[in-house]
Amino acid sequence: MQTAQSTINPAEVAKFEAMAAEWWDPDGKFKPLHMLNPCRLDYIAAQIAAEFGRDLTAEQPLEGLRLLDIGCGGGLLSEPMARLGADVVGADAAPRNIPVAQVHAEQSGLDIDYRHTTAEDMAAAGERFDVVLNMEVVEHVSDPLGYLTACYDLLRPGGLHICSTINRNAKSFAMAIVGAEYVMRWLPKGTHEWSKFITPDELFALLGQAGFDPVDRKGFVFNPVTWQWRLSDRDLSVNYVTSSLRPA
Numbered sequence: 436m437q438t439a440q441s442t443i444n445p446a447e448v449a450k451f452e453a454m455a456a457e458w459w460d461p462d463g464k465f466k467p468l469h470m471l472n473p474c475r476l477d478y479i480a481a482q483i484a485a486e487f488g489r490d491l492t493a494e495q496p497l498e499g500l501r502l503l504d505i506g507c508g509g510g511l512l513s514e515p516m517a518r519l520g521a522d523v524v525g526a527d528a529a530p531r532n533i534p535v536a537q538v539h540a541e542q543s544g545l546d547i548d549y550r551h552t553t554a555e556d557m558a559a560a561g562e563r564f565d566v567v568l569n570m571e572v573v574e575h576v577s578d579p580l581g582y583l584t585a586c587y588d589l590l591r592p593g594g595l596h597i598c599s600t601i602n603r604n605a606k607s608f609a610m611a612i613v614g615a616e617y618v619m620r621w622l623p624k625g626t627h628e629w630s631k632f633i634t635p636d637e638l639f640a641l642l643g644q645a646g647f648d649p650v651d652r653k654g655f656v657f658n659p660v661t662w663q664w665r666l667s668d669r670d671l672s673v674n675y676v677t678s679s680l681r682p683a
Contacts, residue, residue: 442555442582444575458509458535468511468571474655474664475570475676476515479597482651482678483566486595495520503564503589505554506572510536510547517545521566525549526557555581558588565591569598570676573638574631583645593683596647599655599676603632606672635671647679 457463480491489496498520504513507525509532517523517540525536530551540547550557567586576582586596633641639649654667655674 442553442576442578442585444577458511458532459539465509465511468508470657470662471655471664471674472511472515474666475512475599478653478666478676479512479516479568480519482597483595486678486680487565497521500565501563502566502568503557503562504568504570505586505589506570506575507536507549508532510539510549512568512570513547513549514540514543514545516568517547523547524562524564526552526554528553554585554589558585562589563591563594564589565594567594567596569596571599571601573598574600574633579633580641580644583641583647587645587647587681590681592681594681596642596679596681597676598638598642598679599674600638601632602671602673602675603634603637604672635675635677638677642677642679646681648682649677649679651678652676 458465460466461469480496483489483497483500484491487500496519497516500521502516502521502523504510504516504523504525505527507513507527508529510525513523513525513536525547526549527533527536528551533549533551536547536549540549567589569583569586573579573582583598586598590596635652639652642649652671653676654669654671655664655676656667656670657664657674
């Protein structure tokens with residue numbers, strides 16, 4: 436089978452590969468994701484439950500759903516999705532991330548199918564999922580529309596796509612780059628490029644062009660006093676998340 440054209444940016448992959456061993460250190464280079472994770476999980480679980488009619492108080496409410504965590508890294512989202520009962524595939528373009536994720540899942544007693552691959556290659560191979568999680572990835576690819584189109588192709592009709600990224604404005608530059616990389620030193624300098632950030636309107640337009648029906652968007656807002664994240668219906672000025680459907 437011919438390999439699909441990739442939207443992977445090798446320089447972006449190299450950045451995260453260099454940090455692979457630190458994925459599960461809550462005080463390491465991925466501290467921002469560890470802090471954000473509870474808020475992300477609340478949103479993801481609520482969206483999946485609403486779309487597929489699941490009761491989140493059940494023991495394994497996502498049982499029977501096939502879920503792809505694209506750009507899975509060390510598995511910070513893949514593992515809780517597996518605990519909720521989903522059949523999880525975690526995919527990442529950085530090869531060093533995969534053994535880190537595999538070892539941690541094994542230590543946690545979780546059966547997760549981790550793969551070093553791309554969205555394009557999985558779509559070309561005919562893989563299909565009920566849910567695609569696409570979190571903090573689209574700002575790192577070389578062709579956002581091509582990448583989102585591959586995500587669309589990976590969904591079954593009626594499937595749910597959840598995508599988060601960072602807005603592009605003066606505030607996001609101050610917080611996501613100056614604050615996170617230079618002041619707080621949560622991330623290595625150069626992790627993000629402000630010019631690659633995507634506004635919510637731009638992302639909704641790209642999702643529509645890829646074939647999706649965008650249905651929701653909310654902000655992830657950080658409180659520097661409580662050091663906690665919360666969801667916001669209005670404040671999408673820095674981090675934000677969207678939900679969209681592949682029409683049935």
